[in-house]
Amino acid sequence: MAKVLISDKMDPKAAQIFRERGVEVDEITGKTPDELKAIIGQYDGLAIRSSTKVTKEILEAATNLKVVGRAGIGVDNVDIPAASAKGVVVMNTPFGNSITTAEHAIALMFALARDLPEADRSTQAGKWEKNRFMGVEVTGKTLGLIGAGNIGSIVADRALGLKMKVVAYDPFLTEERALELGVQKVTLDELLARADFITLHTPLTDQTRNILSAENLAKTKKGVRIVNCARGGLIDEAALKEGLDSGHIGGAALDVFVTEPAKESPLFGTPNFISTPHLGASTTEAQVNVAIQVAEQMADYLVSGGVTNALNMPSLTAEEAPKLKPYMGLAEKLGSLVGQLAHGAIDRVSIHMEGAAAELNPKPLTSAVLKGFLGTQTDTVNMVNAPVLARERGTEVREIRTEREGDYQTLLRVSVRTADGERSVSGTLFGDQAPRLVELFGIKVEADLTGSMLYVVNEDAPGFIGRLGTTLGEAGVNIGTFHLGRRQAGGEAVLLLSVDEPVTADLLAKVKTLPGVKTAMGLRF
Ligand SMILES: NC(=O)C1=CN([C@@H]2O[C@H](COP(=O)(O)OP(=O)(O)OC[C@H]3O[C@@H](n4cnc5c(N)ncnc54)[C@H](O)[C@@H]3O)[C@@H](O)[C@H]2O)C=CC1
Numbered sequence: 281m282a283k284v285l286i287s288d289k290m291d292p293k294a295a296q297i298f299r300e301r302g303v304e305v306d307e308i309t310g311k312t313p314d315e316l317k318a319i320i321g322q323y324d325g326l327a328i329r330s331s332t333k334v335t336k337e338i339l340e341a342a343t344n345l346k347v348v349g350r351a352g353i354g355v356d357n358v359d360i361p362a363a364s365a366k367g368v369v370v371m372n373t374p375f376g377n378s379i380t381t382a383e384h385a386i387a388l389m390f391a392l393a394r395d396l397p398e399a400d401r402s403t404q405a406g407k408w409e410k411n412r413f414m415g416v417e418v419t420g421k422t423l424g425l426i427g428a429g430n431i432g433s434i435v436a437d438r439a440l441g442l443k444m445k446v447v448a449y450d451p452f453l454t455e456e457r458a459l460e461l462g463v464q465k466v467t468l469d470e471l472l473a474r475a476d477f478i479t480l481h482t483p484l485t486d487q488t489r490n491i492l493s494a495e496n497l498a499k500t501k502k503g504v505r506i507v508n509c510a511r512g513g514l515i516d517e518a519a520l521k522e523g524l525d526s527g528h529i530g531g532a533a534l535d536v537f538v539t540e541p542a543k544e545s546p547l548f549g550t551p552n553f554i555s556t557p558h559l560g561a562s563t564t565e566a567q568v569n570v571a572i573q574v575a576e577q578m579a580d581y582l583v584s585g586g587v588t589n590a591l592n593m594p595s596l597t598a599e600e601a602p603k604l605k606p607y608m609g610l611a612e613k614l615g616s617l618v619g620q621l622a623h624g625a626i627d628r629v630s631i632h633m634e635g636a637a638a639e640l641n642p643k644p645l646t647s648a649v650l651k652g653f654l655g656t657q658t659d660t661v662n663m664v665n666a667p668v669l670a671r672e673r674g675t676e677v678r679e680i681r682t683e684r685e686g687d688y689q690t691l692l693r694v695s696v697r698t699a700d701g702e703r704s705v706s707g708t709l710f711g712d713q714a715p716r717l718v719e720l721f722g723i724k725v726e727a728d729l730t731g732s733m734l735y736v737v738n739e740d741a742p743g744f745i746g747r748l749g750t751t752l753g754e755a756g757v758n759i760g761t762f763h764l765g766r767r768q769a770g771g772e773a774v775l776l777l778s779v780d781e782p783v784t785a786d787l788l789a790k791v792k793t794l795p796g797v798k799t800a801m802g803l804r805f
């Protein structure tokens with residue numbers, strides 16, 4: 281039975297779903313990194329929000345871990361490259377808290393427009409300072425949206441409903457989408473110059489870090505009010521403080537900080553500054569949504585291999601997973617076969633899917649081919665990191681789908697390009713869903729790719745098979761299965777034998793001395 285640890289406060293629905301799906305679950309929150317390291321080895325899954333930091337050190341101790349599920353959007357608390365290297369799938373719940381976070385941004389915008397927190401403090405202190413608080417309307421004002429993804433789009437929709445004009449800076453926003461959202465796509469400089477309010481909705485990346493730097497803050501309209509419900513680090517906090525102190529910035533509301541929890545900050549106590557403790561996603565509705573979603577996604581993966589919303593692996597529905605499983609076995613074996621047989625640098629791997637195979641989700645098949653292929657070069661490859669490793673090694677990967685059937689109702693062909701040209705191997709699934717090789721470098725040969733195998737290329741001539749059998753017999757090697765193919769009579773022939781013991785260098789040396797042998801190699805599957 282798979283076992284999951286919920287290490288951050290999460291709606292009880294998450295634990296309930298894990299149990300209903302037959303997954304054992306422990307809820308242990310508030311652990312220090314060392315305490316988490318000490319227990320993480322027991323778990324197959326780790327469900328988190330933003331408090332748990334899934335670092336390389338934690339992942340190293342997580343010897344059984346298969347999946348990290350983030351009940352939320354941002355995964356900057358997870359070392360994704362380290363997780364990928366270990367074959368741990370990282371999932372998030374990209375939509376469950378979007379409305380809630382967008383509403384928080386709008387709430388903070390209003391709070392700034394009418395100085396609500398300070399007005400509340402003053403009134404409850406018995407001051408009744410009616411003349412002190414003079415706000416601004418948002419109607420007719422320009423909202424500058426930095427980042428127009430899921431949350432940014434909802435903010436835009438709500439702002440348009442409030443009769444604001446919305447300008448958006450997002451390099452990945454198309455003109456069509458901007459039109460659909462009813463926003464005007466602008467450059468960052470234009471946004472800074474025009475916006476009365478600015479709200480940020482991007483992840484924290486190398487490109488977005490300090491997107492509101494001192495220099496950019498200086499380009500804003502005097503009196504601009506700024507909201508950040510995305511990530512600390514998008515705004516230069518020291519420059520923001522200066523801007524508020526000088527009066528250039530009319531107000532700022534931060535839900536997120538460079539260092540969290542933000543127990544102290546030079547910004548605290550600054551007039552026109554409002555803060556909340558990373559509450560963007562904190563509504564009952566959002567927390568129920570993300571808890572249900574993360575538990576269902578993680579249980580799907582642990583119980584049936586379905587992959588949804590993974591950041592380091594292609595998606596695979598729970599219905600697709602059983603159908604794809606035998607194909608993935610075939611894909612991995614074919615990848616491994618070309619990896620073992622092809623010589624020299626390979627700059628391209630092509631995966632052809634024909635007939636029924638062409639109707640399947642190609643991404644998991646590609647990952648499986650690459651896992652098999654790269655597994656002949658490194659021990660650290662897995663389904664999760666295989667595409668990344670291939671890219672890092674400069675190997676181009678192509679997927680080609682042909683729906684028409686050839687000789688087989690379903691076929692996978694893996695071709696590799698080396699300095700000597702393109703070479704391919706093909707396989708199919710037989711009735712019992714067993715993976716079977718059907719073509720090797722242009723020669724028709726049927727074989728199960730299992731265990732230890734001996735691969736021999738020889739000149740097709742009478743008596744050769746007998747001599748090979750005698751050599752193996754004399755070496756005490758028992759033949760399990762025997763597969764033979766040839767281009768034409770008297771031409772080049774290929775032999776694939778499964779043998780009960782690993783093929784030793786000694787045996788290969790003997791086979792190579794047989795007349796007519798061109799190549800002899802041991803293979804392992
Ligand atoms: N305060 C809170 O509790 C919460 C905060 N968040 C944060 O909000 C962020 C946004 O969430 P979503 O809208 O769901 O993400 P999303 O991925 O749907 O949208 C992000 C947008 O940022 C844009 N973007 C990327 N690089 C950019 C750049 N250099 N300049 C301008 N735009 C850029 C992308 O094109 C995309 O449209 C998340 O990354 C997360 O960190 C999310 C949920 C709750």
Ligand SMILES: O=C(O)CCC(=O)C(=O)O
Nearest residue numbers: 329330351352353354561
């Ligand atoms: O779980 C939370 O409260 C934080 C949510 C968040 O920041 C996110 O989903 O990116």
